[in-house]
Amino acid sequence: MTGAPSTRLPARSGGWVEGDPVGDRRFADVGPLQLERGGSLPAVRVAYETWGTPGDPAVLVEHALTGDSHVVGPTGPGQPTPGWWDGLIGDGAPLAGTFVVCANVLGGCQGTTGPSSAAPDGRPWGSRFPEITIADQVEVEARLAAALGVDRWAAVIGGSMGGMRALEWAVSRPDQVARLFFLASGAVATADQIGTQTTQQVAVTSDPRWAGGDYAAGEGPVAGLGTARRIAHLTYRSAFELETRFGHDVQDDGRFAVASYLEHHATKLARRFDAGSYVLLTQAMNTWDVGRGRGGVEAALARVTAHCLVAGIDTDRLYRIEEQQRVADALGVPLRVVRSPYGHDGFLVEVAAVGALVRELLAAPDQGGHLTPG
């Protein structure tokens, strides 16, 4: 089930490709996949990392759009970024004593099958990669859970796009989710989110180097992806925080400090992320609607049996607090509001407040399950 990396692909992107150093990744081959939108994949490989001891209560951590399986830890060979949720795992950390699993998402570019992976003909999937949904991503994670012998998660936790997968888990497989942490996300993509995400897609795909999604090695749409990141990054932070940090400041080189800051993030992302994954995953977020085929959001959420904790960031202008309120109301739990100047990114930055909520969630009894935890 767990396979070794095979032939090295031409590095068409800033993402990880087979042949690169694996870092802390492990791999599981989870078979062919029929997709919700009608397409299919003949073979899916999942890159994942684990922390702790198998057999301890298992926790699934779900990463956001540009995250990956590297929840905590330093950079290193094959590991372009440090942990994106450092402080959550380790001695004395909120997830201490659990067996933590985090998988790179289906369609991603850090080891799980995605547009930059090899298709059966040995060439990158590129434009041939089929459209996927959040539900498809969760199906892949469910197969990974089975491969790891996890029948029931003590908790599934995620923010932003990770919150979507966490919620989809709790709705589609209630028996397998004892606790749910839904953070800074929504139950259905809003027009505002679809608007900004399609604009980001246009920025990428109108770059001539996009080449219809089939750009060659080292020739991807770096400029377009950089523009997309700038657009996105502004939605991730609050106007207040940007004003406090940068105001109207001009650097010695004559550029505005905030423009330089955005360029820094644009360049960083374009180096480490595949543009094809970016377009594919933002489309999965665009089509996200937990209520699709289930009689609507509220009917879908009625299926959840997990102990739930729903939280949002007060200054989040991308996943506004009303969206978490709707989910909390439907689940019959109080909404927890994290106060932060950082906007949406507060879900990553406010480690102490978010960690305290994770501790509280894990301390709650497992009330629902007829299977043994972990």
Add this chain to the structure above:
Amino acid sequence: MTGAPSTRLPARSGGWVEGDPVGDRRFADVGPLQLERGGSLPAVRVAYETWGTPGDPAVLVEHALTGDSHVVGPTGPGQPTPGWWDGLIGDGAPLAGTFVVCANVLGGCQGTTGPSSAAPDGRPWGSRFPEITIADQVEVEARLAAALGVDRWAAVIGGSMGGMRALEWAVSRPDQVARLFFLASGAVATADQIGTQTTQQVAVTSDPRWAGGDYAAGEGPVAGLGTARRIAHLTYRSAFELETRFGHDVQDDGRFAVASYLEHHATKLARRFDAGSYVLLTQAMNTWDVGRGRGGVEAALARVTAHCLVAGIDTDRLYRIEEQQRVADALGVPLRVVRSPYGHDGFLVEVAAVGALVRELLAAPDQGGHLTPG
């Protein structure tokens, strides 16, 4: 002083160029101009429109980023858009009984000298056009006022980028402004505004068809300008309004309704606007700081002697109400809040509420002036 259009330029842009039908435009040549940032222009021509009778109290209406001198009226030859503030001028309208002037802004693309105008060598200025500021734009308007025989404006009114020029008028030439209407704007560009505007500039200038600003006729960066408009348009509307109008709706062609809506606005702007003007004018907005060289915002605003009305839109996420509050506080007047679901664009959409404020302003006595009104 008023010149006829001269030789026709190759239409390098979606903007108006000499040789196109003039529509309702008139022209004034206002001479050479030394610019705040150090550059200069050997000759500036201003395109403007007027309504009402010269000699009646004169009102200067200031247009926003992509507006022009056509405040009200239908489309027609040379007039690509209908009036952007229809309802403000005409029988029984708030500005009835006044002599209304509106000029296309310096650096624009609807008849006033800008990057798509002919330089002395007969070719478009393009990348050679010097950097300009809001104060430069007001200097051009002051020369137009002199040419029209207007010594003192009964009112200067503007929203968004137009609000910046209105405020600059009241600060730099207090004796010439009896009343000021400052709407949905700020006294200094915020980091958030600079962030989104520089991102829009990157979208335009990273389009290979930008060609360093010297694109040829009919070969401008249409895609990049379209992306810029999508980014901007989302900041102009509220998340609530987008959600109410479009939600998660998918059209028959499979596209999200909100994406189709944004594309419509992107295409429309790219057809009628010059990319060079877009980059130049957003840079003038980036460098906007009414307090520059004046000891800061509050010290600058202390120079104002006009009767002031300061208003904002409660749902504006680009020029947030705190910015208008700061200006109102510095001017010692109460902030007027227009309630609207439309966000920033409420300043154009809420014609009844805004018109009532204009009427109220004009009814106030002219207290300050030692010159005769209008």
